[in-house]
Amino acid sequence: MCGRYAASRGPEDLAGIFEIEKWEPEETLAPDYNVAPTKEVYAVLDRPLKDVEDPKPVRQLRKLKWGLVPSWAKTPEGGARMINARAETVHEKPSYRRAFASRRCIIPADGYYEWVTGPQERDLEVEGKKKRPRKQPYFVLPADGAVFAMAGLYEFWRDKTLPDDHPQAWWVTCSVITTEAETTPLAVAPADGPYALADIHPRMPLMLTPDRWDTWLDPSRTDPDDLRELLAPPPAGMMRAYPVSTAVSNVRNNGPELLKELEGPEEGTLF
Numbered sequence: 001m002c003g004r005y006a007a008s009r010g011p012e013d014l015a016g017i018f019e020i021e022k023w024e025p026e027e028t029l030a031p032d033y034n035v036a037p038t039k040e041v042y043a044v045l046d047r048p049l050k051d052v053e054d055p056k057p058v059r060q061l062r063k064l065k066w067g068l069v070p071s072w073a074k075t076p077e078g079g080a081r082m083i084n085a086r087a088e089t090v091h092e093k094p095s096y097r098r099a100f101a102s103r104r105c106i107i108p109a110d111g112y113y114e115w116v117t118g119p120q121e122r123d124l125e126v127e128g129k130k131k132r133p134r135k136q137p138y139f140v141l142p143a144d145g146a147v148f149a150m151a152g153l154y155e156f157w158r159d160k161t162l163p164d165d166h167p168q169a170w171w172v173t174c175s176v177i178t179t180e181a182e183t184t185p186l187a188v189a190p191a192d193g194p195y196a197l198a199d200i201h202p203r204m205p206l207m208l209t210p211d212r213w214d215t216w217l218d219p220s221r222t223d224p225d226d227l228r229e230l231l232a233p234p235p236a237g238m239m240r241a242y243p244v245s246t247a248v249s250n251v252r253n254n255g256p257e258l259l260k261e262l263e264g265p266e267e268g269t270l271f
Contacts, residue, residue, distance in 0.1 A: 001084050002150065002176045002205040004248070005112040006033045006139070006259060007042065009147065014061055014108055017147055018044045018213065023061035033258045035109070036251045037083045041066045043154060043174050045105040046217040057219055062154075064105075068175035069157040070095045076157060076171055085153060087179040087206055087231040091224040096175065099153035101222045106208060107152040107176055110259070111141025113248055114201045114241075116194065136265040137248050138200050142207075143187035143240040151177040151206040151216065151231070179206045179233050188240035192264065197239060207234045 008031040011023050035041060043064045046057040068082040085096045115135035142148055157171040181197040181204040189195045197204050208216055208230070215221065216230050242261040247253045 001114075001178055001201065001203045002112050003037065003083065004251075005035045005148075005150075005205075006110040007031070007035055007108060008033060008110055008256070009108060011042075011061055014042060014044070014147075018061070018106065018108070019059055020044065020061045021059045022049065027061075027063040029063060031256075032254065033256055034248055034251055034254045035066070037067050039066055040064065041107060041174065043105040043107050043152060044213075044217065045103075045154060046219055059217070062105075062172065064154055064172045064174040066107075066176075067173055068095065068099070068153060068155050069171055069173045071098070071155055071157055073157060076159070076173075082175055084178045084203075085175045087151075087177050090153070090177055090231075091228055096153055097224075099155045099175075100227065101224065102219050103154050104216055104219075104227075105152045105154045105174060106213060106217065107150040107174060109148040109150055109205075111139050111148050112150075112205055113137050113139055113244070114197075114204075115249070116200045134246070135249070137244050137246060138194070138241045139244045139259060139261075140197065140200070140204070140239055140241045142238055144238075148205070149208045149210075149213065151208050153177065177206045177231070178203045179231065180204075182233065182236055182239065184236035186240055187237050188242075190242055190264070194241065197241065200241065206231060207238075209234050 011028055040063050043062050046059055048055050049058050069076040090096045090100050115137050152174050154174040159169055162169040181202055183196050183198045185195055194200050212230050243265050246266055248258045
């Protein structure tokens with residue numbers, strides 16, 4: 001799954017990476033090293049501009065809310081639970097299939113956090129002892145330091161309790177697509193493990209390599225079977241993972257120190 005990630009790149013950097021043609025300075029976000037559900041995040045998408053005669057899609061950098069709210073939802077309350085869409089079923093689930101057909105985006109990140117429970121803590125659970133597992137967080141990122149381009153979907157939702165000219169009348173929300181975690185060896189792994197992403201968690205965000213960006217963002221491509229071919233995992237051996245401080249487990253903590261690599265798991269969180 002993807003429940004937390006880091007995004008420190010600014011609009012200028014992202015504009016060069018994704019060939020952005022349009023972004024609004026007032027939508028600039030501060031670097032966020034602990035992005036959590038319901039936060040506002042950057043998304044790259046191809047869409048015609050408003051009040052412009054030319055219907056040609058334009059590559060845009062937009063500020064969206066993480067947690068997809070389907071257009072038909074009566075309230076936005078379920079958005080916090082819809083932060084992830086499974087690659088295996090995204091084309092058929094009512095909440096995602098329309099967005100998958102025509103409203104796809106890329107959610108740029110430095111990498112994502114995932115938590116693993118150490119064997120000693122798991123043993124306590126099996127024995128039925130009343131102790132909450134203390135999980136060790138890992139940061140997962142491209143081994144070459146490139147942007148982690150997560151496949152995403154976006155959707156529009158109209159708050160009918162507000163007038164048309166109200167700034168919050170329309171919500172634009174998004175979801176990250178996830179896939180099965182890689183079982184192949186990491187490009188760079190901690191000395192004592194984990195040695196593959198699947199050792200940390202069975203799911204991972206679907207990372208799109210640059211050769212798929214244009215096709216994925218193209219809103220004219222609407223055939224589900226054609227689009228599903230883009231959901232294949234990236235080539236193996238592109239990722240690295242390392243342990244970070246359990247401070248990231250508290251969403252109130254936010255700063256570049258959260259990305260600092262530890263020599264090993266923190267005490268009490270053995271892998």
